[in-house]
Amino acid sequence: MNVYEGSLVATGLRFAVVVARFNSLVTEQLLAGAVDALRRHGADEAAIDVYRCPGTFELPALLKRAAASGRYDGVLALGAVIRGGTPHFEYVAAEATKGVGVVSLEAGCAIAMGILTCDTMEQALERAGVKAGNKGAEAAVAAIEQANVFKAAAGAVRPGKRSE
Ligand code: INI
Numbered sequence: 001m002n003v004y005e006g007s008l009v010a011t012g013l014r015f016a017v018v019v020a021r022f023n024s025l026v027t028e029q030l031l032a033g034a035v036d037a038l039r040r041h042g043a044d045e046a047a048i049d050v051y052r053c054p055g056t057f058e059l060p061a062l063l064k065r066a067a068a069s070g071r072y073d074g075v076l077a078l079g080a081v082i083r084g085g086t087p088h089f090e091y092v093a094a095e096a097t098k099g100v101g102v103v104s105l106e107a108g109c110a111i112a113m114g115i116l117t118c119d120t121m122e123q124a125l126e127r128a129g130v131k132a133g134n135k136g137a138e139a140a141v142a143a144i145e146q147a148n149v150f151k152a153a154a155g156a157v158r159p160g161k162r163s164e
Contacts (some may be wrong), residue, residue, distance in 0.1 A: 004156055006148030011042035013073040013147055015049070015140075016066040020079035022055035026121070029128035030078040030114055030136030037140035056081050056115060057092045060099025067107035073150075074110040074143035078136050080128070083119045093117045110146035114139030 015038055019031045031050065038048055049072075053062045056079030067075045077100050081093040096115055104111035114135045118124040126132040 002156070004149060004152040006145040006150070006152060008141060008144050009042050009148070010038055010144045011044075012047075013043060013144065014047045014071060015043060015143060016051060016069075016072045016075045017048065017140075018051045018053060018059055018063045018066055018075065018077050020053055020056045020059055023080040023082055023121075023124065026080035026082075026116065026124045026128045027078055029125070030080070030116070030134065030139075033129055033134030033136035034076055034078060034114065034140040037134075037137035038144070041141065041144050043144075055079070055092065056096045059096055059115070060103050063100060063111065064103045064107075067103060067109055067111060070108065072109050073147040074112065075107070076112045076114055076136075076139045076143050078139065079115040080124050081115065081117045082121055082124055089117075110143050110150055112139040112143035112146065 017031060017034050019027050035048060039045060051062055051066055053059055059077045059079050063075055063077050081089055083089045100113045116124050116127050116135055127135050
């Protein structure tokens, strides 16, 4: 049996973190959590690039460009969509999650989604490092694992082609 899986070691890997400015009280905490996790898992500070876009709606388009640059092993999308009194929340959240999914399938590198969709600012802050973890950090760890399993899968030996 051959099992291919990714380690959580980020040493030698390059990352882009794409972060929305909208609800920056929350998204800056997601960014801090993501960068902290990447560094604690071994990524070099110089190997982390940060890109900012206006809102979560704009995340997928910038994510796509960062991924297509070929410079990164993993690219993270960080945003916070918080329900207001209008249906705008639904449209932004739906387009962003769909867009990140499309980019993920087309990209040649690992894509991780750290987009909060919450009813209240309080819920969002809780998920940005206050008392329910930090979804930016979780996205970073997912990106590391996925980038490493991509490498493992790329190096997989075809059946019948074993060298020993
Ligand atoms: N952008 C967010 O990142 N979060 C939100 O909660 C949000 N809401 O609810 O309006 C939001 N809107 C802005 C949107 O992402 C675009 O930047 C804007 O529509 C311009 O294209």
